[in-house]
Amino acid sequence: MAKNKYPLTIGILLLVFVYLFFLFRSKAEKQNTFPYFPLSGESGLFHSRAPKLHRAALDPEGARWENTIRSRGVDGALNQALQESAKGSSPDCHIAAHRIGRVAYQIYQESAFGECDSRCNNGCYHGVMEGVVSHYGDTNLIPSLEKLCMSVEEKRRGECFHGAGHGILAYLSYDIPESLKKCGQLSSSYNREVCMTGVFMENINVASGLGLSEATHTTRWLNNDPHFPCNALDQSDEVQRGCYENQTDRMLQLFKSDFARVVAECLRAPKNAIATCFKSYGRDAAGYSRLDRARTMALCANAPQQGGYRDECIRGAVLQYIYSGTSSANEKAHSLCALVSPLFKQSCEKIVDGKK
Numbered sequence: 001m002a003k004n005k006y007p008l009t010i011g012i013l014l015l016v017f018v019y020l021f022f023l024f025r026s027k028a029e030k031q032n033t034f035p036y037f038p039l040s041g042e043s044g045l046f047h048s049r050a051p052k053l054h055r056a057a058l059d060p061e062g063a064r065w066e067n068t069i070r071s072r073g074v075d076g077a078l079n080q081a082l083q084e085s086a087k088g089s090s091p092d093c094h095i096a097a098h099r100i101g102r103v104a105y106q107i108y109q110e111s112a113f114g115e116c117d118s119r120c121n122n123g124c125y126h127g128v129m130e131g132v133v134s135h136y137g138d139t140n141l142i143p144s145l146e147k148l149c150m151s152v153e154e155k156r157r158g159e160c161f162h163g164a165g166h167g168i169l170a171y172l173s174y175d176i177p178e179s180l181k182k183c184g185q186l187s188s189s190y191n192r193e194v195c196m197t198g199v200f201m202e203n204i205n206v207a208s209g210l211g212l213s214e215a216t217h218t219t220r221w222l223n224n225d226p227h228f229p230c231n232a233l234d235q236s237d238e239v240q241r242g243c244y245e246n247q248t249d250r251m252l253q254l255f256k257s258d259f260a261r262v263v264a265e266c267l268r269a270p271k272n273a274i275a276t277c278f279k280s281y282g283r284d285a286a287g288y289s290r291l292d293r294a295r296t297m298a299l300c301a302n303a304p305q306q307g308g309y310r311d312e313c314i315r316g317a318v319l320q321y322i323y324s325g326t327s328s329a330n331e332k333a334h335s336l337c338a339l340v341s342p343l344f345k346q347s348c349e350k351i352v353d354g355k356k
Contacts, residue, residue: 078120
């Protein structure tokens with residue numbers, strides 16, 4: 001009888017091992033966590049060595065981008081997004097780049113950030129950071145975000161914190177006040193404000209069916225008031241500027257792309273947010289005109305020069321041109337800077353040159 005104990009014991013241990021293996025595997029799948037594959041000093045990600053994503057975590061569009069990233073890399077996926085969106089002039093490019101970033105993060109974790117660039121208005125960076133927030137949840141989130149974002153090159157830090165704002169709002173089920181509190185825990189005023197711009201942009205996106213959670217979430221923070229939710233929240237400079245950074249997107253939805261009405265509403269914004277509203281207006285003017293310089297300037301001409309609001313419009317348009325990722329972006333941006341008032345010209349040129 002003693003001789004038969006060993007095979008029985010081994011068999012029991014094997015059964016326990018198999019049970020534990022599938023138990024922990026099941027938990028990992030539910031948490032949607034994916035192992036990290038370092039770059040090992042090579043110039044590109046190991047597409048074939050990365051783990052396959054769990055298909056339940058991807059919609060058909062996400063699965064399409066996963067296949068593209070594995071075969072052509074993040075760079076190839078962004079090039080494809082440009083081609084499918086009129087060379088980056090359509091808003092679809094930015095939305096697609098968000099998806100690319102989210103899928104890239106699921107495969108490669110934080111190293112995906114280094115594979116992104118400014119094409120499609122920095123959407124890839126934003127998508128990666130949405131994945132970061134989803135991964136960390138409430139566990140040490142703010143310190144982890146600061147550590148990651150402060151580790152990237154300075155000119156990309158804003159995109160890092162902005163993308164985090166998108167992710168925070170989606171993670172907190174589109175609760176804007178709680179999301180702003182999270183952003184408010186960041187250490188600098190700039191980081192807090194940029195994070196808030198991501199919160200407000202995500203809120204507007206979900207109303208158009210373009211948010212992170214898409215059909216699974218709605219927001220109660222939008223109505224037919226062109227100044228809502230800005231006028232229902234803290235009136236501090238940080239919150240108001242963060243809100244109006246994207247509020248013209250919502251105004252154009254409500255006014256069916258009537259830019260003249262948006263100008264009138266920007267002038268009704270709180271004094272500490274009027275300039276930001278016209279900067280947002282300029283970004284939308286550039287996008288709406290498909291980066292056509294003459295059409296962009298015609299829309300910015302609606303903004304009053306008094307108060308520097310027309311210059312702010314051009315500032316917003318210049319940033320949109322730069323971040324579009326098109327080959328002629330910088331040339332077009334410089335030509336716009338030539339049209340601003342002398343007082344603003346130098347700072348406009350610095351924006352194009354990436355010095356500020």
